[in-house]
Amino acid sequence: MSEKGLHVKIGELKSDLGLIKNLELSVGRIVEEKWAEPMGPTPFPSLTTLREWDMKLLQRYKPFYLPFCDVCCLCTFGKCDLTGGKRGACGIDMAAQQSRIVLLACCIGAATHTGHARHLVEHLIEKYGRRMPLDVGGLNIQVEAPVTRLVCGVKPETLGDLEDILDYVETQITHCLSVCHTGQEGNNLDFESKVFQVGMLDHVGMEVADIAQIAACNFPKGDPDAPLVDLGYGTVNIEKPVILCIGHNVVPSVGIIDYMKENGLDGEIEVCGLCCTAHDITRYYNRGKIIGPISWQLRFIRSGVPDVVVLDEQCIRTDALYEAQRIKAPVIVASEKNCMGLPNRTNDPADAIVEDLVSGKALGALILDPEKVGEVAVKVALKVAPLRKKFKAIPEVDEVLQKAKECRQCGDCRRACPQDLHIPEAMKVAMEGSLAKLADLYDLCVGCGRCEEACPAGLQVHSFIVKAGEKKLKEETYKVRAGRGPIQDVEIRNVGSPIVLGEIPGVVAFVGCANYPNGGLEVAEMVREFASRRYIVVTSGCAAMTAGMYRNEEGKTPYEEFTGEFTAGGLVNVGSCVANAHIAGAAIKIANIFAKRNLRANYEEIADYILNRVGAVGVAWGAYSQKAASIAAGFWRLGVPVIVGPHGIKYRRMLLGRADREEDWYVYDARTGEKVYVGPAPEHLFYAAETKEEAMVMIAKLCMRPNDTTKGRAIKLTHYIDLHKRLYGTMPEDIHRFVRTVADIPVTMKDEIVKILEEKGWKETVIPDPTLLPRLIRKKKE
Amino acid sequence: MAAEPWQTAEIPGPKKASVITKPEVVVAMIKRAQHPVLVVGHKAAEIDFDGGKLVDFVIGFAKKSGIPVVATAHMIGEFTKRGFKPAAFMPAVDIGNRLVDPSWTGVDGKGQHDLALFVGLYYYMEWTILSGLKHFAKHLKTISLDNVYHPHASWSFPNLSHEEWVKNLKVILEKV
Structure with a gap:
């Protein structure tokens, strides 16, 4: 692995050669050759290193832009009207603007994963040291970081090695983000190339995060028989105190689980999660429970089951604190990225924080020490659970039926619903005394709560849907x-x-x-x-x-x-x-x-x-x-x-x-250099x-690829045609484009397909050794 | 006439669809077009229409007007079941992508289309595809036949009650 930032300063050195004064040597990066494979052509690629490859892809897969709106509003010249081919005050056109927005989105995404990775690596180094080996699967997984090795050309061996990789990724993401500034890139395809760049970096950041936590937290290491764990609301024992963790960064959850185990409370408390934190809880602790995906946040909090809500980072509802208050559950926020306006109690004694949260003096606390999060969450859960008695924010059936009568049938809920669910019709049936139609919406609802925000009568429409679907919710096991x-x-x-x-x-x-x-x-x-x-x-x-x-x-x-x-x-x-x-x-x-x-x-x-x-x-x-x-x-x-x-x-x-x-669909045959x-x-x-x-x-x-053998292509065509017939009720009309030789044709469909090929004027072609890269052609054309 | 997008927050920008106040406007646009095409999404098989489904209306309309139909998603099966053969079937994003290409020869090989009518897609999908066409297909006019306002079309109905919408489409069918 490489080392960076070597700096040697010599004030005065006398030798046989003479006197050396004030010599300074700086070396950016020393590569230790522990990896025998020779360095490839593109280590630590910069913004333009892989541009040529990107353009090959973009030539074949051209962008089709679908603007959300007609304007750009990113600078004070704006808003700029980009309709009808008009350019904005900075000169940008709609195609470039759209690709710029895609780049911005991808920079946010990559920065989020990489920020997560950085936090994990720093925390784990603090806990386990820089030299902790990156064992992600022992002898079964020798190529432990394929993305990092491919992109960076280095082989990370310890937690400390991951810091260098993150340095590179963070620098590149910053460059990519800077490209989004007004008056930088102006060409849509160059924006797209940078989208690819930041996407590639994102995978490096994700890989760093996951191999660090696998190695340090002893998650399953490529184990095909990793344990089956509980999933669903119905798997939670509501007789016990319940700690709910939401987000993506497992560190505070580990603090909770460790504290529980160290204090003999394992089994006394339910630790469950929503979104990716839930996955990582169960990778660490197979008695943890996964409630469900991101869209279960409102329904689960409002159910009153959680006694303490712990928030880390990413994809957390930003009103989670408010929602937790409604069920009288204290909130602990455990990430600098998500402070929720709460006071920083990191340096306060754990028992003082516990007392404030249990008494209701404080609604929540920002605690940036994961071990303290563990102690506080567990102690609060134990003390709060008997007081809260699973106080919930979802109304009883009678109340729903009564409240439904206040519905004005204005339709604003439906017009706010991303799914265009027929909420007014369901409310009308509820007004007549039946929750059946609202229950039908339960399976389709993405849990955003926009219906409630839109309702001029202030009805808790989402809660009504959850109540109507409560039986289904409780049966989720x-x-x-x-x-x-x-x-x-x-x-x-x-x-x-x-x-x-x-x-x-x-x-x-x-x-x-x-x-x-x-x-x-x-x-x-x-x-x-x-x-x-x-x-x-x-x-x-x-x-x-x-x-x-x-x-x-x-x-x-x-x-x-x-x-x-x-x-x-x-x-x-x-x-x-x-x-x-x-x-x-x-x-x-x-x-x-x-x-x-x-x-x-x-x-x-x-x-x-x-x-x-x-x-x-x-x-x-x-x-x-x-x-x-x-x-x-x-x-x-x-x-x-x-x-x-x-x-x-x-x-x-x-x-x-x-x-x-x-x-658009020609490749080189690497054997001959012919285009096929x-x-x-x-x-x-x-x-x-x-x-x-x-x-x-x-x-x-x-799934079809140019390199498929005839047997493989026949198998793939069989699935394609079979699904097409079943779901579309007809044969595909493009079979001739995927049959290269007669041997590609699935035997059981031969007569039918041969007839189509004849109608289409199909001609046999060869199966090449396919590549888009001329440098991989082994025999140049004479 | 002003109209509001069906989804309240979907604010489009300065260039918004003209509102179809009378169904005869659609008929006139179709008659003026040299080479129209009708794109039909999967919801046409789900939406009730005058005792049948919207797709039944579409078939009658296509037969009477002679406008070639592109079935998106799995709609081809719904058409086939009803004994109607669309001019083509392809994903919604594919027909959108082809419509922005001035050199495309159309679903029938007779050249690029100058008018595209849309019906039966998810609101947000039709919204974005119509936006793509508004910005990148200068040769093309678009009409939404849905019962909701689509500001990125060239022409769209406002948000209509189901009954009003059915009445309008029937007039179009009669006069096309």
């Missing part, structure tokens, strides 16, 4: 496999060949948040569909929880139904948001471990390999956040297409291929699907 972290090297060796040759039809990663268009069930259905079809299915974050909130005919959740191995038909929960880096890492390791491509700072070649050979697709069905945007951007640069749900169109830009433009048509594989790089059905068909299609 599921299992999810605790986040296992990285994929083992041996797993990659086993599946590398069938993935690259196409015999495992694809790797489908369901990631991201819970802004689902039509409820979470769709995620579980898609997961089951593709795992049953023997794709490798990977999950992370809120999507991993949602995937578990389902039972099959035998009463099994998907995590009980499918193996946790990274293999055909496996369902692999890698963990929280920052564990997304392991999904990119798996694709990289296929190129490195299976195909033996050099890893070290060899970004272009590895991305080219993945784009052309690794049939991987990301699906962020409920993506809502800037972090989801930057995660996606990291996948794009790596050549992995991402599908988002319909709300994802609000990211304001798609990266779409044009299957009808034959000229390979069809639109994969057709899109970033794409919002309108419905689950469309997404499923597209997942199967986007």
Whole structure:
């Protein structure tokens, strides 16, 4: 690993050679050659190092901009009207403005993960020391940080090594953010290239965060048999004091769990979590409970079950303090990034804070010492629980029915609802004495609470929906496999060949948040569909929880139904948001471990390999956040297409291929240097699907890659056609673009497909050794 | 006539759709167009319309007007079930992307379209696609046939009651 900032100063040195005075030597970085692989072409890439690769992608997958509004309002010249091709006061046009906003979003996302990583690394170094080895899987995981090794060209071995990597990432994110300033970049494609850059950095930041916490907190280390843990409101024992942790940074939760264990209180208190903190709680403590995704915040707090609410960072409702006050639950905020206006009690004695919180003298406290958070949270929970008696903010049925009569049927709730739910109709039925229609909305509601904000009568519409759906809420008792972290090297060796040759039809990663268009069930259905079809299915974050909130005919959740191995038909929960880096890492390791491509700072070649050979697709069905945007951007640069749900169109830009433009789909055959048509594989790089059905068909299609063998392509076509027929009721019209030779045609569909090929005037082509990089051509054209 | 976006917070900016005050406006726009296209989203199979579904109206309208239909998402199956063959089916973002390209030859190979009518997409999806077209497809006029105001279209109904909307669409069907 490298060392930086070596500085030698010699005041006076007498030697045989003479006298040396005031000599100063500064060395920016010394690379210790512990990693035998030679340094690749792009270590620590700057903003333009990989620009050429980006432009190759952007030439094929051109941006389609979808502005949210017509103006730019980022500087005091504005607002500037950008309609009709007009430029703003700074000269920017609408295309550049949209890509600038995408870059801004991705910078926020990357900074959030990297800030999280920095906090974790500093905290863990303080606790365990700089020299703590980064063991994330022993002998099973020798390539412990594939993203970092690929991007930076260094091999981190200790916690201390991660600091250097973060220095680089933070510097680059700052540069990328500076690009968003008025009067910097002016070209939309150059903005897009920087989007890719910051997305790539985001994956490094995420990887650093997760390998640090895996190593130091002893999370599962690539374990396919990581324990099945409890998921759902119904798994919480409400007879016990309950501590609810919300956010993404596990450090304060670890403080709580450690204090509980050290004081013999393990089992006396329920520790549960919402959003990614919940994942990481169960990676540390398998008696922890996951309540559910981000959208469960309001319903769970208002249920009155939590006795103490602990907030760390990211995706926390900013009104969580107010909501906790409504149920008389004290709040502890544990991150500098999220102080909620509370007094800083970090240096106060724990018992004094406890007394103030229990007596109600203080509604909450900012405590930046995780061990103190642990002590205070546990003591407060024990003392407050008997006093609160699970005081809740959700009305009883009678009250809902009575209040519903105050509804004016103005429709403002529906017009505020991101899902356009038919709330007024449900309220009308409630006015007549039935909660049935409100209960129907429970499964579709994303829990934002905008309906309540909009209601001119001040009705607690969301609480009404939760009350109506209370039976469903209480019956939420599921299992999810605790986040296992990285994929083992041996797993990659086993599946590398069938993935690259196409015999495992694809790797489908369901990631991201819970802004689902039509409820979470769709995620579980898609997961089951593709795992049953023997794709490798990977999950992370809120999507991993949602995937578990389902039972099959035998009463099994998907995590009980499918193996946790990274293999055909496996369902692999890698963990929280920052564990997304392991999904990119798996694709990289296929190129490195299976195909033996050099890893070290060899970004272009590895991305080219993945784009052309690794049939991987990301699906962020409920993506809502800037972090989801930057995660996606990291996948794009790596050549992995991402599908988002319909709300994802609000990211304001798609990266779409044009299957009808034959000229866009040529690659070099690395064997001969000839340019070969390979069809639109994969057709899109970033794409919002309108419905689950469309997404499923597209997942199967986007798994096709130019390198597929005939057997592999036939398998992939079988799935694509089968799903198309079932969900669209018809044959695909683009089969001719994916059949390269007759041997690609699935045997059972041969007659039907041959007929279509004849109608389309199809001609056989060759299967190349595909690359977009001329430098990889082995034999130059004569 | 002023109109408000269906979703209260969706404020578009200075350039907003003209409000369709009479259904005859749509008929006139269609008749004036050289090469219109109708984009139909998946909600057309869910929305009740005069005893059937919206898709049934769309089929009648397409047959009478001769406007080629693009089915998005899984709508192709709904059309096929009803014995109607759309000119094309593709994802909503794909048809949007093709409509911004002046060199695209259209769903029927007869050249780029000059008028695109939209119906049956999620509000926010149609909103953003219409915005993309407003800004990047200068050759194109757009009409939303939904019962809610779409400010990024060239022309849109205001927010209408279901009954008013059905009445309007029936007039369009009759006069097209």
